[in-house]
Amino acid sequence: MTPGKVTVYDVAGEAGVSIATVSRVLRDHPNVADGTRDRVKQAIDALGWRPNQTARALAGKTNDAIGIVFPDLSGPYYAEVIRGFERTSGHRSAVHILATHERPSAHDHVRGLAERVDGMVVMGQTVDDELVAELVADGLPVVLLARPAVGSTPVVATDNAGSARALADHLVDHGHDTVALLGDPDHAPDVEERFTAMRGALEARDVDPGEPILTRGFEVEDGAIAMIEAWEAGRRPRAVMAANDQLAAGIYRAADAIGLAIGTDLAVTGWDDHDLAGLLHPGLTTVAQPMRTLGTRAANAVLTLLAGGQVDSVVLETELVVRDSCGPDCPLAPPLPHPSSRSTTGG
Amino acid sequence: MTPGKVTVYDVAGEAGVSIATVSRVLRDHPNVADGTRDRVKQAIDALGWRPNQTARALAGKTNDAIGIVFPDLSGPYYAEVIRGFERTSGHRSAVHILATHERPSAHDHVRGLAERVDGMVVMGQTVDDELVAELVADGLPVVLLARPAVGSTPVVATDNAGSARALADHLVDHGHDTVALLGDPDHAPDVEERFTAMRGALEARDVDPGEPILTRGFEVEDGAIAMIEAWEAGRRPRAVMAANDQLAAGIYRAADAIGLAIGTDLAVTGWDDHDLAGLLHPGLTTVAQPMRTLGTRAANAVLTLLAGGQVDSVVLETELVVRDSCGPDCPLAPPLPHPSSRSTTGG
């Protein structure tokens, strides 16, 4: 009745064979007589035996598990990635999710995780390059997600630069010439990439974004606070490019507090196409990333690596989603292939 | 250099002691001479040894890890719970997060997880009572989160009924007499609880909510689709109580498509106080749950259980957050003699 206590020995005894044979049946080894196989299977069922994963991991070399390390789990981003990931890998192995939350102990937690999995996906700014390199050196298959390459470790990422430029152009096309960036590029490599591209595109159009308005995190609150503080400190951009939709939503909140109208007094852009982004008022112009695909690709990459295959890095396309937060008159909205309004039934 | 290959034997050799002594030093066993302890510690550092978790788990009985099982990870809910959970437990053990996503293999995944952890938190509709009972019978410390009790397993939950009633009363106080519930009570026990309480409160005020409008999930899209289909099928409530904020946002979308104005033509309530709920137009009246505390409590409960202690179930208070989605004129918003209406705008 207590499955936790049954061992190979019990099963072997029940079936009248040796433990090696039980192990063979378990692992579908070919050289087992049909009759024996049946008897063993019957014994397994009768006793309700499930092999102890820990013992298997110690003896063999497989944990039957894959790890995935995120900086955080909030926002619309991660859940979708995980979904894609699990859909692909979940049937073959367990998936261990770890969120580092910038804890100082992150390093240890990741190392600990590394011991319990056969392969690992490391996303964004979770651990330093050194640790990644160490894990790879130890022979662990590692795939990087939305993070700059480390050595020859494969990377699955989305195109930040392209859409960042498109977003910046969109803003300039609307006539904006005082633009600021809002976010914390130092704690998210993809945000850094976006900011760099935005700055480049803006400067190419003779707009100087100046120093980014720094936030303490990537939540709505963080955006609101940073925005209000900047405003009170005399920083008065007419357009703000936020690092993600939540920060952008924070700007909405700040605008409300300050007494500005989004879309007319203040243009705002986000990033992620949060599920409520289209329901803000006015709708938030942002960039949609194929998050589930990101997860799927990452999972496939690890599985391939596990199977001994070679994996190339990929950059997935992102898509500009134009709504009304940069002004309702959107003169040149369609410079790019995009569905300009996702605000109805979608699809 | 490759830390993965160093074992107790290496350390023992380096320090000139036996592996037992190394193990003793590692586990802070008292009976080790100071000099020996120092030498061993030095050897550990020199070799960069980190004990193999798998071997420890197999030999001893501890995995140094706690598991937490969620139905899903999307929405504002789970990330916060995890944050609270990790803040409390994270320093002592690793945390393995598992999302079941209603996969048929969920059962196996949870069993698998159970083998790799010392204790487990099971949230909502992830696995059936039978499995929970089995795990408990196997001696695994289990804490239930936002889920009905199973045997004497401790439960950490939030008050669904109280705020559900307050929400229903709020709606009736606004003069609404055709109210519908939107969601899928069959796949989330807390939603079922809310719906039951809402129905009770509505009927007590002579309002019949009828059958809930069923959704396929709890995302924005699911709410929009279900709402539009219901409307087209002739179901025309003037007020809808959604199971969570995302479904409520879906109603906003549906209203937009149908041509209804939220707050005047159609009243809407949500649940969760999603971070963007206040930025919808009009602001969404909803219920805030202390999600991080939920995680903290759950973690404390497991840790107590692990330490051999006794844990009582708790029900945390929730808070009505009144905004404008039930009508801007909100006649009796905060001041109402009803039990749970310690309501304000976002606490």
Added chain:
DNA sequence: GAACGTGTTGTAAGCGGTGACAACACCAGT
């Protein structure tokens, strides 16, 4: 000086599996 704690350390038996290797039965070829 023999007997006895006390503190410190080593030996070795597991934990529950895996897998190399040996052993064995059985049948074909010679």
Added chain:
DNA sequence: ACTGGTGTTGTCACCGCTTACAACACGTTC
């Protein structure tokens, strides 16, 4: 009858650590 595969099964040495238990070196005590 003898040799040589082929297929099937058992034996046993690990995997890296924990933890009785035994062993030993010391003062103490009588």
